[in-house]
Amino acid sequence: MKETGEHVQVDFRTEPSRYKHWRLELDGRVATLRMDVREDGGLQPGYELKLNSYDLGVDIELYDAVQRLRFEHPEVGAVVLTSAKERVFCAGANIRMLGRSSHAWKVNFCKFTNETRNAIEEASAESGQSWLCAVNGPCAGGGYELALACQHIVMADDGNTSVALPEVPLLAVLPGTGGLTRLIDKRKVRRDRADYFCTLEEGVKGKRAVEWNLVDEVVPRTKLEETARRRASELAARSDRPADARGVALPPLERRVDGDRVAYRWVTCAIERGRGVAEITVAAPDAGPPPDPAGVQAQGAAFWPLAVARELDDLILHLRANEEAIGLWVLKTSGSADLVEAYDRLLDQHAGHWLVREVRLYLRRTLKRLDVTSRSLFALIEPGSCFAGTLLELALAADRSYMLAGTREGESAPPATLRLTAVNFGAYPMPNGLSRLASRFLAEPGRVDDLKGRLGQDLDAAAAAEAGLVTFTPDDIEWGDEVRIALEALTGMEASLRFGGPETLETKIFARLSAWQNWIFQRPNAVGAKGALQVYGTGQRAEFDPRRV
Amino acid sequence: MKETGEHVQVDFRTEPSRYKHWRLELDGRVATLRMDVREDGGLQPGYELKLNSYDLGVDIELYDAVQRLRFEHPEVGAVVLTSAKERVFCAGANIRMLGRSSHAWKVNFCKFTNETRNAIEEASAESGQSWLCAVNGPCAGGGYELALACQHIVMADDGNTSVALPEVPLLAVLPGTGGLTRLIDKRKVRRDRADYFCTLEEGVKGKRAVEWNLVDEVVPRTKLEETARRRASELAARSDRPADARGVALPPLERRVDGDRVAYRWVTCAIERGRGVAEITVAAPDAGPPPDPAGVQAQGAAFWPLAVARELDDLILHLRANEEAIGLWVLKTSGSADLVEAYDRLLDQHAGHWLVREVRLYLRRTLKRLDVTSRSLFALIEPGSCFAGTLLELALAADRSYMLAGTREGESAPPATLRLTAVNFGAYPMPNGLSRLASRFLAEPGRVDDLKGRLGQDLDAAAAAEAGLVTFTPDDIEWGDEVRIALEALTGMEASLRFGGPETLETKIFARLSAWQNWIFQRPNAVGAKGALQVYGTGQRAEFDPRRV
Secondary structure (H helix, E strand, O other): OOOOOOOOOOOOOOOHHHOOOEEEEEEOOEEEEEEOOOOOOOOOOOOOOHHHEEOHHHHHHHHHHHHHHHHHOOOOOEEEEEEOOOOOOEOEEOHHHHHHOOHHHHHHHHHHHHHHHHHHHHHHHHOOOEEEEEEOOOEEOHHHHHHHOOOEEEEEOOOOOOEEOOHHHHHOOOOOOOHHHHHHHHOOOOHHHHHHHOOOOOOEOHHHHHHOOOOOEEEOHHHHHHHHHHHHHHHHHOOOOOOOOOOOOOOOOOOEEEOOEEEOOOEEEEEEOOOOEEEEEEEOOOOOOOOOHHHHHHHHHHOHHHHHHHHHHHHHHHHHHHOOOOOEEEEEEEOOHHHHHHHHHHHHHOOOOHHHHHHHHHHHHHHHHHHOOOOEEEEEEOOOOOEEHHHHHHHHHOOEEEEOEOOOOOOOOOOOOEEOOHHHHOOOOOOOOOOHHHHHOOOOOHHHHHHHOOOOOEEOHHHHHHOOOOOEOOEHHHHHHHHHHHHHOOOOOOOOOOOOOOOOHHHHHHHHHHHHHHHHOOOHHHHOOOOHHHHOOOOOOOOOOOOOO | OOOOOOOOOOOOOOOHHHOOOEEEEEEOOEEEEEEOOOOOOOOOOOOOOHHHEEOHHHHHHHHHHHHHHHHHOOOOOEEEEEEOOOOOOEOEEOHHHHHHOOHHHHHHHHHHHHHHHHHHHHHHHHOOOEEEEEEOOOEEOHHHHHHHOOOEEEEEOOOOOOEEOOHHHHHOOOOOOOHHHHHHHHOOOOHHHHHHHOOOOOOEOHHHHHHOOOOOEEEOHHHHHHHHHHHHHHHHHOOOOOOOOOOOOOOOOOOEEEOOEEEOOOEEEEEEOOOOEEEEEEEOOOOOOOOOHHHHHHHHHHOHHHHHHHHHHHHHHHHHHHOOOOOEEEEEEEOOHHHHHHHHHHHHHOOOOHHHHHHHHHHHHHHHHHHOOOOEEEEEEOOOOOEEHHHHHHHHHOOEEEEOEOOOOOOOOOOOOEEOOHHHHOOOOOOOOOOHHHHHOOOOOHHHHHHHOOOOOEEOHHHHHHOOOOOEOOEHHHHHHHHHHHHHOOOOOOOOOOOOOOOOHHHHHHHHHHHHHHHHOOOHHHHOOOOHHHHOOOOOOOOOOOOOO
């Protein structure tokens, strides 16, 4: 956790029976998720999680709850997020934890918490599962950012309860989990009010909070639960989720770690520590898909697209948190394009079915995680690979791709090919709202339409290059040197070139705010020996260098 | 220049007879600006400007040339930017200079160079003065970013000439002057090609540069000048600038510095060093406007709106570069709203006249400089102030505003009022493309239309608050405490909340890329003792920490 690079290995897998910090209550169409952070339940030693403040461990459980509500509880049309504590909603990210953490840990922590807030918003917008927030006590910093991710915020109107983004006055950092963007772009709070609000340690309460659109409504403390429940029922009544469907259980994900190799059922990863490279291989299914959504439901978590999403998701989170020095991820695939295409057809034809929709959205979120990952991503497309449809998205998510032209001397495998399926044309939009194909062809949008004429065709290296789908197509003789040089070259563009075109709340949050966060977490005013983040809670006064850039 | 805070005072005022680094040639409708950087002409001691590399001093002259071409040369419809050196176009920002500079200096340098590139693009897009670039030798980093700001890039097709963004492989920093954004958003270079391109020290030349859209055309070295000249003539022929108008000379700007007071004709600034506050006051004109554009032409640089733009522009640049510790700028005005309104009417009625257009665009650029300035901006609206029309934009640009309700005890001045004029509704868009009014009312766009009904009215504090135009309206009794507390509070939101709504090339460059720059210029891989930026040119090898966030 410190700059020494030593911190506990983080495991992102959990389940409700192991939750330390949240209580999930199910009651028909409405679920209630109560934040009840255990002070001594920190992921790392050295800090206490007072006042419902959170660390990565708290957020891992929240993420798990978001996932399970979507897959295991099709009947839930609305989720009330509130605090189980008597006198506080949530004090935000734990300051002691931040003060002790390395720069990379802080930024990575913020990235993950941002992704979970985005998933909450996606549930409200796309999944018929609306989140609303009942603010029943002081709600500050990351606590308010959590509220901001909800579709509706109802707040108790008492002397104690307020919303606040006190990061600047208290800590000399900026809110790191989308707070500023959601304030001015989602809730469209007038910028001068937002400016003032962000300098108030004590925040804003009561009528002014409604007038400034910081919350949607305030009610007397005694009416808070009832009001939240009523609003939730109203939202749930508008949900298209089936009240009577059976959910899909998400059993513990099996992962085998063997030295520098991590293996799941469909996804494997081999780390070459010397070169700083992780080779990630995703395998196509080994049998055809079930005939219909009922069959998907019967397969449950074993349904290949869902299994791949879970495994890849876990691997991305594992590598980001636990393998900071692995700067280049090489993406590979294997197996049968016909089978992937068959699965994609099912995903496409039944896109409106609640479970199929959830699987598609989960794949979309997982692919977005790749998009915002601060690692170089290369795809290697070789004989035996299977870059088709859903798996082709991996090559399109990569910063660049190398496709072997022709065969390898002494090998019998036929030349590599790519195959487009319907899902490549919009099922998995990037954070900028465009498909990866549309992002790729910003200069010539017509090419995306042309490519629809090539759906289902096997495109060899020449055809793929002609179609603009790959970066380089060396032959067997050139391959060794070209790929070796590419893997050894200094990269580090990180996500800088991935988001051409339109901006969305998400791209603003990741491209702009994360960048600010990168800066602000370096600033001596925050992290210097006398920085606000370091001396917080010690009784010492922070020293500020007033110079600006 | 070093972190000690000591560097030479920078003066942004210059004129062609004093240029060290550029040669401006005028030939009818086409001007040619040749970069000819004097190696020993650095703004600070300690580095040599080899290979047409630049420092702030070089860019100050470029900015001056951009301004003069627009005001002094109405006949110029196209500008060819090229190098006067035999074997190099431009090697970009000087690395030794960057290596020796403080963080704030680097970021501020990049901000200014970005603004100048934006002004070049604005000239092409709005002013009938198209810039094109003739790349006649290696063109790297900031050199290529300069080319990217031009509307058309023609490159010599020889063994020597290429375009490159080698910042990452050479220096472990990212291009800081809009290169990445212009690559993928303006020129829409395919993202995988952009990724590869950004890792090539040697860059890309010849046909591939055209194929990847890095340049618009390549021609044999011997045809370069001729081709550039022909393209320029074609662009100039389409210009609406008058071939026979007389330009407006921009004489040296008079500035008196007296201790902590800086005074121009219409703009004054008083620095309170103890509080870190600069009080900037802009005075309204003291007489009515000329009757028509001919009268504007006759007044020349003395024309009030032009004089105010020049003075405010210079002051902003002065404070940013030379007063880093002054973190809060308080904006004030004085004088007659009727006179400002009369000037605004002239600016509005003759918006199509070349000179009036230039004045409006210059005011727009100057107000944009405020928008991207990393200082807190407060407006104080008091009896005797003149926040009307063009000057009202200062209050709308501020992060917040305090307007005194009623009169001051013992003073005879009538209560402060605001006045909207036509220019508030679109003449001066922010970097996000919206007027400051539209940015303010993102949540309720209808309010902007409603305000058109109040054009020309004097709005007192109650009416201004009701209309949403000001943040707070304390009365005489409340004023002292409220304003004092506001001035003393820790701010530091910088530009984070100023750009809700749509994104443009400019907002991406400033909000995203400058933020990245803030980060990248902090990274030990660049600025650590063995960082690439520090050891560049010493023969030592940089040491990289491969860890990512």
